[in-house]
Amino acid sequence: MPEDTLGNSSAPETAAAQAADAKSSVGSQGEPPVQPAKPTGEEAPKPLAAPAAATAAAPGTGAPAPPAAVPSKTPAAPAKPAGPVPEPWNEPLPNDLMSRFGSAVREASTYLGQAYLVIDCAEAPEVLRVLRDECQFDYCVDLTAVHYPKREATQFDVVWILYSFTRNQRVRVKTQIKDGDTVPSVVGLWPTANWLERECYDMFGIQFAGHPDLRRILLPDGWKGFPLRKDYPITQQDTEWVRENLHIESGQ
Amino acid sequence: MTTSHREERTFLDSQELILNMGPQHPSTHGVLRVILKLDGEKVIGTECVIGYLHRGVEKIAENRTYAMFNPYVDRMDYVAAVSNGLGYCLAVEKLINVEVPARAQFLRVIMTELNRLASHQVWLGTHALDIGAMTPLFYTFRDREEILKIFEKYCGARLTTHAFRIGGCQYEAYDGMEQEVLTFCDFLLPKIDEYEQLLTTNRIWVERTKGVGVISGADAIAMGLTGPPLRASGVKWDLRKAQPYSAYDQFDFEIPIGYNGDTYDRYLVRIAEMRQSVRIIRQAVERLPQGPIMAKVSKMLKPPVGEVYVSIEAPKGELGYYIVSDGSLQPYRVRVRPPSFVNLQALDQMVKGQLVADVVAVIGTLDIVLGEVDR
Numbered sequence: 027m028p029e030d031t032l033g034n035s036s037a038p039e040t041a042a043a044q045a046a047d048a049k050s051s052v053g054s055q056g057e058p059p060v061q062p063a064k065p066t067g068e069e070a071p072k073p074l075a076a077p078a079a080a081t082a083a084a085p086g087t088g089a090p091a092p093p094a095a096v097p098s099k100t101p102a103a104p105a106k107p108a109g110p111v112p113e114p115w116n117e118p119l120p121n122d123l124m125s126r127f128g129s130a131v132r133e134a135s136t137y138l139g140q141a142y143l144v145i146d147c148a149e150a151p152e153v154l155r156v157l158r159d160e161c162q163f164d165y166c167v168d169l170t171a172v173h174y175p176k177r178e179a180t181q182f183d184v185v186w187i188l189y190s191f192t193r194n195q196r197v198r199v200k201t202q203i204k205d206g207d208t209v210p211s212v213v214g215l216w217p218t219a220n221w222l223e224r225e226c227y228d229m230f231g232i233q234f235a236g237h238p239d240l241r242r243i244l245l246p247d248g249w250k251g252f253p254l255r256k257d258y259p260i261t262q263q264d265t266e267w268v269r270e271n272l273h274i275e276s277g278q
Numbered sequence: 279m280t281t282s283h284r285e286e287r288t289f290l291d292s293q294e295l296i297l298n299m300g301p302q303h304p305s306t307h308g309v310l311r312v313i314l315k316l317d318g319e320k321v322i323g324t325e326c327v328i329g330y331l332h333r334g335v336e337k338i339a340e341n342r343t344y345a346m347f348n349p350y351v352d353r354m355d356y357v358a359a360v361s362n363g364l365g366y367c368l369a370v371e372k373l374i375n376v377e378v379p380a381r382a383q384f385l386r387v388i389m390t391e392l393n394r395l396a397s398h399q400v401w402l403g404t405h406a407l408d409i410g411a412m413t414p415l416f417y418t419f420r421d422r423e424e425i426l427k428i429f430e431k432y433c434g435a436r437l438t439t440h441a442f443r444i445g446g447c448q449y450e451a452y453d454g455m456e457q458e459v460l461t462f463c464d465f466l467l468p469k470i471d472e473y474e475q476l477l478t479t480n481r482i483w484v485e486r487t488k489g490v491g492v493i494s495g496a497d498a499i500a501m502g503l504t505g506p507p508l509r510a511s512g513v514k515w516d517l518r519k520a521q522p523y524s525a526y527d528q529f530d531f532e533i534p535i536g537y538n539g540d541t542y543d544r545y546l547v548r549i550a551e552m553r554q555s556v557r558i559i560r561q562a563v564e565r566l567p568q569g570p571i572m573a574k575v576s577k578m579l580k581p582p583v584g585e586v587y588v589s590i591e592a593p594k595g596e597l598g599y600y601i602v603s604d605g606s607l608q609p610y611r612v613r614v615r616p617p618s619f620v621n622l623q624a625l626d627q628m629v630k631g632q633l634v635a636d637v638v639a640v641i642g643t644l645d646i647v648l649g650e651v652d653r
Contacts, residue, residue: 164499
């Protein structure tokens with residue numbers, strides 16, 4: 027198992043490290059030099075592994091970056107107002123679903139004009155089936171997950187992005203699950219979910235119950251670890267697998 | 279799968295054979311390995327082994343700032359790098375709620391449609407080569423060179439262009455670009471006729487593609503096919519029309535569709551699409567507005583907490599970006615919805631019951647790029 031880097035840095039350090047690191051890298055990219063505010067710490071630009079730990083640590087609890095870390099002299103940087111907020115999605119479709127499934131549909135909102143639903147995992151197959159059969163969402167655009175290690179109860183968001191040709195409408199359906207929970211497979215509803223669920227398993231280790239052939243797809247079969255989890259550092263490799271199968275030291 | 283098949287076997291039948299095609303095979307367009315289960319020449323099952331080009335693009339994104347990740351997306355579908363960049367820029371612009379100036383939108387359309395032409399030319403050349411026609415490859419690559427020259431003049435790169443920035447375009451059109459693009463349009467249309475002369479009524483081409491890899495419209499939707507493979511099955515759906523982005527609603531163009539959902543129709547659809555692209559480019563150049571090419575965007579992008587999914591009609595199909603922001607400098611999660619990956623999944627269904635030689639044709643007609651399949 028990858029070692030847990032999450033608890034190692036407190037939020038303020040993290041933000042400073044991110045800011046310092048980002049500045050140095052943006053500058054070296056050849057863009058007009060940013061007039062940096064004095065680096066908030068004595069943080070020198072770090073090797074690649076550092077931001078990995080930093081990003082992993084920042085979100086999750088929703089700990090806001092302290093304002094001190096925001097580069098105050100950056101040109102053309104407007105003071106960030108409170109961004110757009112999700113608005114209730116008031117249309118027959120979500121209202122219908124909510125009255126039908128009650129509290130299993132926890133939220134129906136739009137963010138920047140994009141509609142999404144948050145549902146209970148247990149009701150997911152039924153809600154998705156209704157969306158497909160009765161609401162004409164016949165095209166499963168994408169299926170993916172997001173890892174929030176800092177969230178106590180539910181570590182993963184599983185996201186289905188659906189599209190309806192007749193409505194010309196897209197909707198994201200999200201559910202939150204614990205690490206180790208299984209998610210019902212939707213291969214029976216949309217055959218296209220087959221590879222998408224395999225990739226999701228490959229990258230996050232999320233089990234899909236009822237999937238016909240759930241195994242790794244992009245990584246080799248014997249690989250250890252799930253790379254898109256936040257506690258998997260960017261430079262990490264399964265050195266053992268590399269040694270055994272490629273007969274080289276991976277150089278890590 | 280094989281049991282029912284075995285029952286109807288007679289003594290004349292050959293034994294089931296497992297044939298390994300790829301990963302190093304000229305007609306798999308990169309490093310794709312297909313394990314074919316054959317009964318004589320007939321395919322009774324396939325399994326794709328992918329991931330040879332996996333570079334962890336989505337993981338890289340989480341460790342870069344928004345602007346720094348921009349050039350990486352060029353490396354996914356490397357024959358349509360401009361489209362990848364457009365999709366990514368649009369997604370981030372949506373996240374930070376920025377409107378791109380009209381001139382930049384038009385420049386983007388010109389570049390993206392030129393790239394669609396280049397991508398379709400690569401597809402046509404290699405697809406025809408796979409089936410046994412060598413000439414189209416030379417024709418298409420000869421003409422694609424003109425597009426790459428325009429790219430090179432515009433942004434200094436020919437393939438991985440990084441043509442756009444978040445908020446607009448980095449580069450203004452170079453001196454004489456409009457004229458050069460129009461001249462290219464005039465140059466290309468007769469060349470497309472030339473490709474058609476070589477293939478459309480060519481007996482061998484027709485025999486090798488008609489009725490090969492058929493997929494119905496309903497199946498295509500169920501399998502998540504997008505782009506030309508979907509349209510060739512009779513579904514008239516193109517994101518440029520359905521949910522217009524980057525000023526596409528201001529241009530006049532058609533969505534070509536096919537009816538039979540076979541390899542031949544996909545060929546016709548792409549050829550027709552090339553003509554439509556030329557049409558769009560002409561309009562964009564002729565009506566190219568004056569004005570700024572960059573919106574006001576902070577150098578240190580910190581999108582507010584939230585998430586968006588934005589997709590575009592890439593040459594291969596729907597290319598989507600699902601970006602989650604946690605309010606920091608780096609995206610919390612970037613998910614790429616790759617058209618090639620999803621389209622490749624339909625291979626099994628499309629070649630079952632066909633001949634080995636048709637597998638090559640179907641891989642070609644799906645127009646996959648392994649850099650995008652594996653990311």
